Amino acid sequence: MPVDIKNFLTHFFVTGYPLIYGADASIILATVAILFVLTYFKKWKWLWTEWLTTVDHKKIGIMYLIAALLMMFRGGVDAILMRTQLMLPNMHFLGPQHYNEIFTTHGTLMILFVAMPFIFALFNIVVPLQIGARDVAFPYLNAISFWLFFFAALLLNLSFVIGGSPDAGWSSYPPLAGAEFDKGPGENYYLLSLQITGIGSMATGINFLVTILKMRAPGLTLMRLPLFTWSVVGACILIIVSFPALTAALALLLIDRVAGAHFFTMLAGGMPMMYVNLFWIWGHPEVYIVVLPAFGVFSEVVATFSKKRIFGYTSMVASIMVITVISYFVWVHHFFTMGAGPGVNSFFALATMAIAIPTGVKVFNWLFTMYRGRIRITAPMLWTLGFIPNFAIGGATGVLLAVAPADYQYHNSYFLIAHFHQVLIGGTIYGMLAGMYYWWPKMFGHRLSEGLAKHAFWWFNLGFYICFMPQYALGLMGMTRRIYTYPKGLGWGPYNFIATVGAYMMAIGFVLIVANVVYSAFYGERDTTGDIWDARTLEWSLPSPAPHYNFAVIPHVDRRDAWWVMKQERKEGKTTLDLQQEPIRPIHMPNNSGRPFILGVCFFTVGFGFAFSWYALVVLGFLAVAVLLLVRSFEYEDSHYIPVEEIKETEAAYGRL
Ligand code: HEM
Numbered sequence: 001m002p003v004d005i006k007n008f009l010t011h012f013f014v015t016g017y018p019l020i021y022g023a024d025a026s027i028i029l030a031t032v033a034i035l036f037v038l039t040y041f042k043k044w045k046w047l048w049t050e051w052l053t054t055v056d057h058k059k060i061g062i063m064y065l066i067a068a069l070l071m072m073f074r075g076g077v078d079a080i081l082m083r084t085q086l087m088l089p090n091m092h093f094l095g096p097q098h099y100n101e102i103f104t105t106h107g108t109l110m111i112l113f114v115a116m117p118f119i120f121a122l123f124n125i126v127v128p129l130q131i132g133a134r135d136v137a138f139p140y141l142n143a144i145s146f147w148l149f150f151f152a153a154l155l156l157n158l159s160f161v162i163g164g165s166p167d168a169g170w171s172s173y174p175p176l177a178g179a180e181f182d183k184g185p186g187e188n189y190y191l192l193s194l195q196i197t198g199i200g201s202m203a204t205g206i207n208f209l210v211t212i213l214k215m216r217a218p219g220l221t222l223m224r225l226p227l228f229t230w231s232v233v234g235a236c237i238l239i240i241v242s243f244p245a246l247t248a249a250l251a252l253l254l255i256d257r258v259a260g261a262h263f264f265t266m267l268a269g270g271m272p273m274m275y276v277n278l279f280w281i282w283g284h285p286e287v288y289i290v291v292l293p294a295f296g297v298f299s300e301v302v303a304t305f306s307k308k309r310i311f312g313y314t315s316m317v318a319s320i321m322v323i324t325v326i327s328y329f330v331w332v333h334h335f336f337t338m339g340a341g342p343g344v345n346s347f348f349a350l351a352t353m354a355i356a357i358p359t360g361v362k363v364f365n366w367l368f369t370m371y372r373g374r375i376r377i378t379a380p381m382l383w384t385l386g387f388i389p390n391f392a393i394g395g396a397t398g399v400l401l402a403v404a405p406a407d408y409q410y411h412n413s414y415f416l417i418a419h420f421h422q423v424l425i426g427g428t429i430y431g432m433l434a435g436m437y438y439w440w441p442k443m444f445g446h447r448l449s450e451g452l453a454k455h456a457f458w459w460f461n462l463g464f465y466i467c468f469m470p471q472y473a474l475g476l477m478g479m480t481r482r483i484y485t486y487p488k489g490l491g492w493g494p495y496n497f498i499a500t501v502g503a504y505m506m507a508i509g510f511v512l513i514v515a516n517v518v519y520s521a522f523y524g525e526r527d528t529t530g531d532i533w534d535a536r537t538l539e540w541s542l543p544s545p546a547p548h549y550n551f552a553v554i555p556h557v558d559r560r561d562a563w564w565v566m567k568q569e570r571k572e573g574k575t576t577l578d579l580q581q582e583p584i585r586p587i588h589m590p591n592n593s594g595r596p597f598i599l600g601v602c603f604f605t606v607g608f609g610f611a612f613s614w615y616a617l618v619v620l621g622f623l624a625v626a627v628l629l630l631v632r633s634f635e636y637e638d639s640h641y642i643p644v645e646e647i648k649e650t651e652a653a654y655g656r657l
């Protein structure tokens with residue numbers, strides 16, 4: 001082989017790590033297996049027409065969910081690798097460079113490709129059904145958002161085997177992430193994949209805010225809106241105001257890297273602190289973007305399984321909105337030690353602590369809702385109950401970190417690692433899992449096994465404390481974040497060992513969750529009523545899974561907890577709120593389209609081209625995007641009507657006519 005081709009290949013493909021060869025092999029095997037199964041069972045057409053081209057929010061939600069779980073596995077493997085490396089002093093399981101790459105991809109994946117798709121899964125699955133709508137405001141755009149996210153995730157993961165992963169941390173600060181210290185393509189992959197998924201997230205934020213503001217069923221005023229939907233309002237506002245800061249930061253850093261500009265390098269008057277500000281102006285609200293929907297889930301779950309309406313509805317709404325506003329004024333707490341001075345630091349310390357007030361309001365309202373309720377301990381309720389102590393500890397340690405002078409001591413130590421995992425896992429992940437168990441019957445028509453769910457919960461929850469509690473101590477003992485190993489004799493060994501045992505326990509919990517998904521697909525209890533939990537909000541008035549047009553007749557709402565009220569009134573023989581109060585009319589629905597998927601492929605091409613500075617690919621990708629947009633603008637028939645006959649047949653098959 002000529003030397004330059006050989007050079008090219010060894011640079012293009014990541015070589016030298018046995019773990020990476022393992023990854024190569026498993027990628028090839030999995031791809032072959034998927035292709036084989038699709039071909040053998042003749043499922044290609046089904047895959048394309050039912051899923052890849054769908055604009056149905058329920059299906060898009062399910063695809064987000066599957067992607068989030070897959071990425072959680074990926075990020076989880078990273079976590080396990082890191083914890084294994086840190087288990088004992090002086091370990092040589094991972095080298096320093098590899099460790100850097102792994103904490104970077106782990107953090108990036110978990111925030112942008114696990115937490116985000118997970119909340120978007122629930123937005124899609126729940127919001128239109130909960131507000132009595134037939135779809136989201138912009139269904140075609142919704143599909144585009146999904147495919148941008150999907151191909152961005154693919155791009156980031158590809159870096160692992162082609163070209164090399166980013167290694168400057170999920171926050172990717174220059175100058176470390178600049179071209180001078182990080183030749184990469186890894187860092188380019190990071191910038192491009194975040195940029196692409198960011199466009200999709202921005203569109204999702206706009207889409208759902210408009211959906212909620214404009215498409216509510218008649219009578220469903222804002223102050224009658226279910227709390228999950230309220231939390232989506234908060235998250236969407238935050239997405240819309242914060243993502244542009246990320247877009248700008250990533251674009252400027254990319255220009256610095258590929259075009260040799262100096263926005264963030266001291267040369268020619270650039271300023272690295274500008275990046276840090278821009279990043280956290282997005283980065284801090286981002287943690288509320290992913291935790292507010294979890295709060296929404298807990299509100300639904302607590303009310304349903306306590307058989308009571310939520311305590312303090314108005315204060316719940318107010319606290320969501322207060323959190324939405326304040327969380328935008330705290331970003332500097334991520335760099336108290338970077339020399340802003342006492343005035344600035346005090347302002348941001350106080351603003352940060354102020355968030356504890358509305359959050360506390362919410363926690364007490366959940367507790368008061370449970371007080372004297374008829375509580376049923378189901379899987380969603382378990383995750384909700386598990387969340388409360390977690391969040392109390394995570395919130396308290398957050399307030400400790402917000403004390404600016406104290407933060408000078410434990411800034412970037414393991415204390416921080418323990419704190420943010422406590423809120424991100426104990427808040428977001430617990431919330432998303434609670435939501436998954438709760439709405440699973442609505443998605444698939446059967447429920448997940450309660451027995452397996454309980455085992456999974458206890459492995460995960462106990463593992464969580466065993467993993468992260470020792471890390472608070474480690475932080476106070478001086479162990480800093482992002483170190484790949486440590487010497488003997490510091491007293492850190494036993495704590496790290498225990499933490500690693502906890503991480504393995506969490507991994508067992510995750511495997512049990514996935515096992516439950518598979519098991520229940522065959523043996524799960526079927527839901528024939530559509531209202532398996534005896535719940536309170538409108539989505540439970542539909543059959544499970546809901547027909548693709550959702551509501552044959554749009555319901556009228558005149559109170560909070562609309563479905564609960566309807567059920568009560570039906571019991572009393574008053575049927576004023578009956579769903580079948582109007583005649584069925586033809587339903588207007590959007591057409592499927594393959595273009596969002598192809599658009600994802602084009603953006604992937606652009607990203608890949610940029611990563612390697614192959615500008616022909618970039619131009620080609622952008623041209624294709626332009627053509628696709630043009631084609632769309634000439635598409636005059638993008639929707640159709642479902643005839644009354646077909647609706648009647650479907651409803652009759654559900655036994656509803
Ligand atoms: C199974 C549970 C998890 C374990 C055992 C785990 C473990 C770790 C470890 C060992 C690190 C590196 C610490 C260091 O060397 O500095 C880390 C970093 C990080 N983790 Fe996790 N993690 C888990 C889940 C999550 C989740 C669910 C999220 C977010 C939703 C998350 C977000 C992050 C972030 C943002 C970083 C920082 C990366 C960086 O420093 O650039 N982790 N995690």
Ligand SMILES: [Cu+2]
Nearest residue numbers: 284331333334
């Ligand atoms: Cu923050």
